[in-house]
Amino acid sequence: MDITSIINPLNDAQREAVSAPSRAMLVLAGAGSGKTRVLVHRIAWQIQVEGHSPHSILAVTFTNKAATEMRTRIEDLLNISARSMWIGTFHGLAHRLLRRHAKDAQLPETFQVMDSDDQLRLIKRLYKNLNLDEAKWPPKQAQWYINGQKDEGIRAKHMPETGDFFQRQMLAIYKAYEEVCQRSGLVDFAELLLRAHELLRDNPETLSFYQQRFRHVHVDEFQDTNTIQYAWLRLLTQDRDNLFVVGDDDQSIYGWRGAKIENIYRFQKHFPNHKVVKLERNYRSTGHILKAANRVIEHNEGRMGKELWTESGDGEPISVYAAFNEQDEAYYVVERIRKWVHEGGSRSDIAILYRSNAQSRQFEEKLIATSIPYRVYGGLRFFDRAEIKNALAYLRLMANPDDDASFERVINTPTRGIGAKSLDDIRVLARDKNLSLRQAVEFAIAQKLTTPRAGNAMSGFIALVRSLAEQTQGLPLFEQVKIVVEKSGLIEFYKKEKGDKGEARVENLEELVNAARLYEYDQDNEENLSELDMFLTHAALEAGEMQSNAEQDCVQLMTLHAAKGLEFKRVFMVGFEEGLFPSQQSVEDPGRLEEERRLCYVGMTRAMENLCLTYAESRRLWGRETYPKASRFLREIPAETLQEVRMRAQVSRPVSFTGNMDSHEPGTYKLGQRVRHEKFGEGVVLQREGSGAQERIQINFQAVGIKWLMLSYAKLEGVGA
DNA sequence: CTCTACGAATTTTTT
DNA sequence: ATTCGTAGAG
Numbered sequence: 001m002d003i004t005s006i007i008n009p010l011n012d013a014q015r016e017a018v019s020a021p022s023r024a025m026l027v028l029a030g031a032g033s034g035k036t037r038v039l040v041h042r043i044a045w046q047i048q049v050e051g052h053s054p055h056s057i058l059a060v061t062f063t064n065k066a067a068t069e070m071r072t073r074i075e076d077l078l079n080i081s082a083r084s085m086w087i088g089t090f091h092g093l094a095h096r097l098l099r100r101h102a103k104d105a106q107l108p109e110t111f112q113v114m115d116s117d118d119q120l121r122l123i124k125r126l127y128k129n130l131n132l133d134e135a136k137w138p139p140k141q142a143q144w145y146i147n148g149q150k151d152e153g154i155r156a157k158h159m160p161e162t163g164d165f166f167q168r169q170m171l172a173i174y175k176a177y178e179e180v181c182q183r184s185g186l187v188d189f190a191e192l193l194l195r196a197h198e199l200l201r202d203n204p205e206t207l208s209f210y211q212q213r214f215r216h217v218h219v220d221e222f223q224d225t226n227t228i229q230y231a232w233l234r235l236l237t238q239d240r241d242n243l244f245v246v247g248d249d250d251q252s253i254y255g256w257r258g259a260k261i262e263n264i265y266r267f268q269k270h271f272p273n274h275k276v277v278k279l280e281r282n283y284r285s286t287g288h289i290l291k292a293a294n295r296v297i298e299h300n301e302g303r304m305g306k307e308l309w310t311e312s313g314d315g316e317p318i319s320v321y322a323a324f325n326e327q328d329e330a331y332y333v334v335e336r337i338r339k340w341v342h343e344g345g346s347r348s349d350i351a352i353l354y355r356s357n358a359q360s361r362q363f364e365e366k367l368i369a370t371s372i373p374y375r376v377y378g379g380l381r382f383f384d385r386a387e388i389k390n391a392l393a394y395l396r397l398m399a400n401p402d403d404d405a406s407f408e409r410v411i412n413t414p415t416r417g418i419g420a421k422s423l424d425d426i427r428v429l430a431r432d433k434n435l436s437l438r439q440a441v442e443f444a445i446a447q448k449l450t451t452p453r454a455g456n457a458m459s460g461f462i463a464l465v466r467s468l469a470e471q472t473q474g475l476p477l478f479e480q481v482k483i484v485v486e487k488s489g490l491i492e493f494y495k496k497e498k499g500d501k502g503e504a505r506v507e508n509l510e511e512l513v514n515a516a517r518l519y520e521y522d523q524d525n526e527e528n529l530s531e532l533d534m535f536l537t538h539a540a541l542e543a544g545e546m547q548s549n550a551e552q553d554c555v556q557l558m559t560l561h562a563a564k565g566l567e568f569k570r571v572f573m574v575g576f577e578e579g580l581f582p583s584q585q586s587v588e589d590p591g592r593l594e595e596e597r598r599l600c601y602v603g604m605t606r607a608m609e610n611l612c613l614t615y616a617e618s619r620r621l622w623g624r625e626t627y628p629k630a631s632r633f634l635r636e637i638p639a640e641t642l643q644e645v646r647m648r649a650q651v652s653r654p655v656s657f658t659g660n661m662d663s664h665e666p667g668t669y670k671l672g673q674r675v676r677h678e679k680f681g682e683g684v685v686l687q688r689e690g691s692g693a694q695e696r697i698q699i700n701f702q703a704v705g706i707k708w709l710m711l712s713y714a715k716l717e718g719v720g721a
Numbered sequence: 722c723t724c725t726a727c728g729a730a731t732t733t734t735t736t
Numbered sequence: 737a738t739t740c741g742t743a744g745a746g
Contacts, residue, residue, distance in 0.1 A: 063735065095736095116734090134741095134742090135729095135742095256733065257735085356732050541736060559732085583732050595733095599733080622738090
């Protein structure tokens with residue numbers, strides 16, 4: 001293993017970044033410019049060439065996927081185990097710190113991680129305690145508010161009691177929420193980061209220990225860091241100039257959830273000795289695609305400035321299809337996919353990218369009708385399913401009986417006759433006496449505060465959890481899960497549920513047992529977590545894909561956001577319409593509009609060989625027919641990179657025209673009009689038949705005679721007026 | 722407790 | 737249109 005294998009596979013800019021002397025470094029990595037490669041090789045350089053121990057490396061990512069990939073690639077490159085390196089997500093690493101220093105972080109050893117769903121339930125419960133009207137202040141809003149404050153590093157105690165009614169209300173909820181979490185040993189995602197930050201900030205010895213340990217700190221997707229994440233990084237690196245960040249201001253698409261693109265500027269200010277390296281050579285896309293993407297993103301202001309280039313040729317032009325409506329749009333896309341697959345193309349090389357999830361439906365329907373397998377990304381993940389979360393709640397209660405979120409979740413699941421009234425009483429009692437729900441129940445039973453019936457049911461529940469804990473003591477994880485799933489009555493409960501739904505849920509529970517069996521427990525984990533605790537953390541922090549037909553050769557459907565970091569040979573970006581993309585909510589605000597434009601840039605740069613953009617001239621939206629304008633982003637793409645598949649209708653529609661497929665759409669071509677076809681040359685329109693996607697047009701070609709063509713994908717253009 | 726009916730909302734999402 | 741959540745009745 002020598003220096004050449006680390007340096008040789010790199011281009012000049014990459015090499016510069018990888019081999020720079022240790023100092024603060026900002027790598028501006030354009031899409032497809034090999035940013036992971038730079039990170040991996042940089043770490044390899046520090047170990048192999050600079051002679052630093054893997055132990056001294058910290059690398060932070062946003063997703064588990066990115067962390068796993070980085071770890072694997074380092075191991076492959078260096079042929080060593082990367083175990084002793086701290087490579088993980090912000091949340092995962094924060095969790096690790098908190099487990100190790102639970103006491104210093106003022107957390108119980110048994111603290112559990114709560115996902116957003118748990119968090120929302122907890123907030124809803126607080127509404128009842130505080131007597132708040134859910135209709136007036138949606139719990140979602142309170143959740144958003146709390147997380148927003150935490151992302152900024154602000155605790156309830158930091159906030160002034162003044163402010164308008166809304167502010168005071170939110171503050172009250174925030175306060176109450178913090179109390180419940182503390183009492184029940186629950187930590188939400190934002191709290192992991194905030195707490196980890198406070199832990200280091202308030203414990204100089206701990207901080208200094210980690211500062212010493214981590215000689216090199218690396219951050220992936222730096223443009224996505226929020227305030228508290230950056231503050232945490234700064235604590236760890238302080239003035240030591242050992243922060244190596246990789247990011248792309250043009251790919252910042254998570255501003256709406258607290259990501260601060262400004263952190264790039266702050267970095268430059270905070271680390272005056274920093275060096276900037278730009279990676280602009282792209283290894284993914286064709287020249288046309290890059291040119292178009294470059295031109296689009298140029299419309300944004302205040303960029304760091306980057307221009308992607310490639311040595312591969314221009315490639316095919318980007319095609320643009322103006323569909324009649326969303327049906328036609330889907331039809332066209334699927335038809336092109338069908339052809340491509342027919343010619344031997346691989347389905348998994350194809351992606352359909354859309355702005356909002358609701359758009360997937362049309363495409364799914366057409367894909368099903370054409371028997372093309374597909375996979376929709378996003379949506380419910382395995383560990384997010386209700387039945388799985390219920391089973392996990394039992395497991396969590398066994399580990400921490402005071403976990404109120406889990407307690408509330410399953411105290412009456414399966415139903416055991418504990419109604420809303422009894423629960424309410426318990427909540428009030430818990431709040432008044434500052435007890436966890438479990439403690440409140442025990443108190444109520446001891447004091448005979450409940451009706452005998454509810455009391456019996458509740459003590460039955462507590463006994464059940466206790467007996468589950470006893471029965472599973474010392475058993476292997478999957479046995480524990482198996483026993484819990486069966487003896488909690490969940491299986492029984494879902495078996496009774498009618499239809500396929502219950503059946504699927506039972507299967508999922510069985511799958512959970514299986515997942516537990518396959519779970520690889522790291523016995524020597526430095527935090528000394530039990531197998532169950534590790535598994536529960538895994539479930540909370542790595543909800544995982546776990547989706548069916550992942551192995552199959554499938555067309556990939558996902559939102560533009562979900563596509564970040566991925567690449568596909570052929571990409572369809574659909575719904576290029578004002579109000580959809582850019583989204584309605586963003587058009588008034590220049591900042592948000594720029595984020596939409598970055599989203600467009602991200603989408604376009606996913607494509608390797610072929611990019612196709614579509615929009616619909618009419619679209620059914622919320623049950624109404626709308627006539628959107630083509631997206632401004634389309635106009636920002638240089639014409640020489642484009643090829644219009646169907647010219648936009650020149651004729652303006654009569655006002656009464658509804659755009660319904662069943663009415664006769666005047667379309668682009670009138671009878672008798674002269675048209676030109678790519679292959680067949682010029683001809684005259686004789687007849688038309690059908691409508692929308694099915695519309696056919698009969699043309700008398702000078703060269704080849706009379707032909708019927710499918711209007712939606714015959715490449716026709718008008719001749720003359 | 723479960724079922725039905727009505728009303729409201731409806732970008733993007735990882736951890 | 738569709739979905740989701742709540743309220744009210746059975």
